[in-house]
Amino acid sequence: MAQVELKNLSKKYGKVTAVQNMDLIIPHNQFLVLVGPSGCGKSTTLRMIAGLEEITGGDIFINDEKVNDKDPKDRNVSMVFQNYALYPHMSVEENLGFSLKIAKVKSDEIEKRVTEAVNILGLEDLRSRKPSQLSGGQRQRVAMGRAIVRRPDAFLFDEPLSNLDAKLRTQMRTEIKKLHQKLKTTIIYVTHDQVEAMTLADRIIIMKDGYIEQIGTPIEVFSKPANVFVATFIGSPPMNIFSAEIISSNNQTKIKLDENIYFDCNEDQKNKLQNIKEVYLGIRAEDIMPVDNNLNTGFWSFKKNIDIVEPLGTETQLFITINNKETICRMYNPYEVNVGDELSFQVDPRKVHFFDKESQKTIF
Amino acid sequence: MSKKQFQNILIWTSAIILIILIMTPGLWVVLTAFRPQVDVMAKPPVWIPRNLSFNQFETMLFGGSEGSMGRSPVPVLSYLYNSIVISFTSTFVAVLVGTIGGYGFARHNFKFKNGYFLMIMLTRTIPGISLSLPIFILFSKIGIIDTHFGIILVFVALNIPFTVWLTDGFFRQIPRAMSEVAMTDGCTKLQAFWHIELPLSKSGIASAGIFAFLISWNEYALVSNLARSTDSKTLTVGLMDFTAQFTINWPGMCALAVFIIIPALILTFLVQKHLVSGLTFGGVKG
Numbered sequence: 001m002a003q004v005e006l007k008n009l010s011k012k013y014g015k016v017t018a019v020q021n022m023d024l025i026i027p028h029n030q031f032l033v034l035v036g037p038s039g040c041g042k043s044t045t046l047r048m049i050a051g052l053e054e055i056t057g058g059d060i061f062i063n064d065e066k067v068n069d070k071d072p073k074d075r076n077v078s079m080v081f082q083n084y085a086l087y088p089h090m091s092v093e094e095n096l097g098f099s100l101k102i103a104k105v106k107s108d109e110i111e112k113r114v115t116e117a118v119n120i121l122g123l124e125d126l127r128s129r130k131p132s133q134l135s136g137g138q139r140q141r142v143a144m145g146r147a148i149v150r151r152p153d154a155f156l157f158d159e160p161l162s163n164l165d166a167k168l169r170t171q172m173r174t175e176i177k178k179l180h181q182k183l184k185t186t187i188i189y190v191t192h193d194q195v196e197a198m199t200l201a202d203r204i205i206i207m208k209d210g211y212i213e214q215i216g217t218p219i220e221v222f223s224k225p226a227n228v229f230v231a232t233f234i235g236s237p238p239m240n241i242f243s244a245e246i247i248s249s250n251n252q253t254k255i256k257l258d259e260n261i262y263f264d265c266n267e268d269q270k271n272k273l274q275n276i277k278e279v280y281l282g283i284r285a286e287d288i289m290p291v292d293n294n295l296n297t298g299f300w301s302f303k304k305n306i307d308i309v310e311p312l313g314t315e316t317q318l319f320i321t322i323n324n325k326e327t328i329c330r331m332y333n334p335y336e337v338n339v340g341d342e343l344s345f346q347v348d349p350r351k352v353h354f355f356d357k358e359s360q361k362t363i364f
Numbered sequence: 365m366s367k368k369q370f371q372n373i374l375i376w377t378s379a380i381i382l383i384i385l386i387m388t389p390g391l392w393v394v395l396t397a398f399r400p401q402v403d404v405m406a407k408p409p410v411w412i413p414r415n416l417s418f419n420q421f422e423t424m425l426f427g428g429s430e431g432s433m434g435r436s437p438v439p440v441l442s443y444l445y446n447s448i449v450i451s452f453t454s455t456f457v458a459v460l461v462g463t464i465g466g467y468g469f470a471r472h473n474f475k476f477k478n479g480y481f482l483m484i485m486l487t488r489t490i491p492g493i494s495l496s497l498p499i500f501i502l503f504s505k506i507g508i509i510d511t512h513f514g515i516i517l518v519f520v521a522l523n524i525p526f527t528v529w530l531t532d533g534f535f536r537q538i539p540r541a542m543s544e545v546a547m548t549d550g551c552t553k554l555q556a557f558w559h560i561e562l563p564l565s566k567s568g569i570a571s572a573g574i575f576a577f578l579i580s581w582n583e584y585a586l587v588s589n590l591a592r593s594t595d596s597k598t599l600t601v602g603l604m605d606f607t608a609q610f611t612i613n614w615p616g617m618c619a620l621a622v623f624i625i626i627p628a629l630i631l632t633f634l635v636q637k638h639l640v641s642g643l644t645f646g647g648v649k650g
Contacts, residue, residue, distance in 0.1 A: 072548045083539060
């Protein structure tokens with residue numbers, strides 16, 4: 001159990017800034033996911049917490065104790081690496097027990113804890129195997145077991161699933177979540193996969209270019225993205241973003257998407273969009289719904305021809321073009337549609353996002 | 365006959381011819397060691413030996429008996445002692461220092477790193493023999509001529525660059541995450557090196573060791589200048605003891621040559637497994 005705190009943390013490589021003035025408190029038992037595109041500083045942050053990377057500025061506290069100058073071995077955190085990094089010359093058992101052996105724990109205690117970890121992770125039959133004799137998923141399990149055995153204050157995961165195939169990844173994701181519920185330990189988890197982030201996290205941090213773009217629960221960052229970047233990064237497919245004009249005349253405010261698509265603003269939107277000429281309008285694919293004539297009152301609607309149809313079984317993704325921009329819509333309860341068909345679409349005005357054209361930050 | 369079969373035959377025949385070409389001098393040495401001088405000097409050469417004997421080895425190791433070639437016995441055991449002390453010590457030191465150096469180059473960044481590396485490698489381009497005179501003068505000035513220490517020093521200097529190069533390649537192949545995970549597992553840097561990185565690169569270190577050993581064991585030119593007496597003469601230099609003013613005791617010389625080859629062969633066989641994987645795995649990526 002541990003609270004990890006970052007105060008004004010920075011990391012520079014020469015002139016390049018990897019992490020910029022990061023402030024963060026990760027409470028006991030929280031499953032925190034750092035997510036962002038490659039090069040955003042998420043792994044660097046994790047490595048600084050582990051003590052593998054020197055910090056350029058700021059402080060790191062683990063359980064209120066400043067650990068800036070402590071060696072990795074004295075921080076009592078365990079790290080699971082992307083490429084597993086199992087010791088190839090040791091058996092599974094030796095891999096698991098290595099940290100305890102180094103810590104000069106008695107051999108019967110080592111045996112006890114290794115057995116415990118082996119049972120948690122279902123590795124009973126593999127104890128004497130060498131890493132080269134294991135499959136990817138088994139290796140990943142051993143890597144986690146190695147972290148568990150130490151009983152660390154916090155677990156650090158650095159893209160642990162990205163070397164696995166899609167099916168195994170989903171399975172291991174669930175196992176990691178179960179593990180967290182069982183161990184009740186602080187976990188800091190780095191990934192570039194937003195689905196992993198959403199499914200695992202108690203709290204998500206979205207990073208870009210060394211800055212934190214948004215912190216929140218999965219639902220918060222999904223439903224109330226702080227800016228265009230978060231809006232397009234979280235959620236699959238990414239949110240459709242349109243460059244839109246705001247046209248006010250005769251006490252009416254309209255949003256112009258392209259030559260043929262105008263949406264009427266409601267009172268609330270009208271007030272908030274006063275004195276604004278241009279915005280980015282964000283609409284998620286599932287909020288652009290094809291309808292057959294039964295328009296919901298108050299919903300916006302437009303007609304478009306379909307460019308591409310992608311049936312996925314439970315839903316069908318439709319691609320249309322609005323203002324020269326490829327736009328994805330989701331059709332639940334799909335019925336047969338063909339490329340070229342003209343369909344009516346409706347949009348719930350309460351579910352759209354307005355972003356400032358200049359700063360790309362959310363207006364509302 | 366298919367093309368593939370033809371290719372196979374071609375490969376095998378050329379391989380066999382090559383092997384014979386390479387092995388013949390060695391076989392001739394072995395053969396000569398077991399034959400009397402008359403046979404050796406015979407013209408035309410005697411291809412198939414008429415009688416073989418261990419006389420030369422007996423004389424070499426236990427002193428000449430009446431009726432043998434009648435030469436003063438060569439102090440082979442002293443030479444053997446010198447060879448062993450010099451080769452093993454220089455190999456040990458070279459591998460120790462070279463491995464640390466290789467690790468440094470593989471894992472750490474410092475100013476002029478590539479320059480240093482190149483410089484170390486460049487020392488290998490200087491033919492050892494061209495150094496023999498300067499070394500001789502220097503060593504005689506500081507009084508370490510004809511000592512184990514002096515010769516060991518030369519071999520260590522000779523072997524470190526290669527060891528650095530070979531082990532550097534090996535350490536590079538070990539993912540950095542390996543030592544990092546060891547450190548989060550509670551190891552100090554040194555423990556991570558000792559428990560994880562060192563065992564993982566043991567093939568490379570074994571290869572480096574055997575090369576260093578063979579170079580020291582077989583070296584002749586430099587040592588023949590630096591060793592003046594039985595205090596430091598090695599086996600290879602001892603070969604020259606079989607030449608007199610007008611005659612050369614070929615069988616005796618060859619017997620000693622065989623005696624020199626055997627330990628090197630045994631050692632190479634022992635680490636052969638590592639050697640092969642070493643050269644294919646670590647050596648390629650320099």
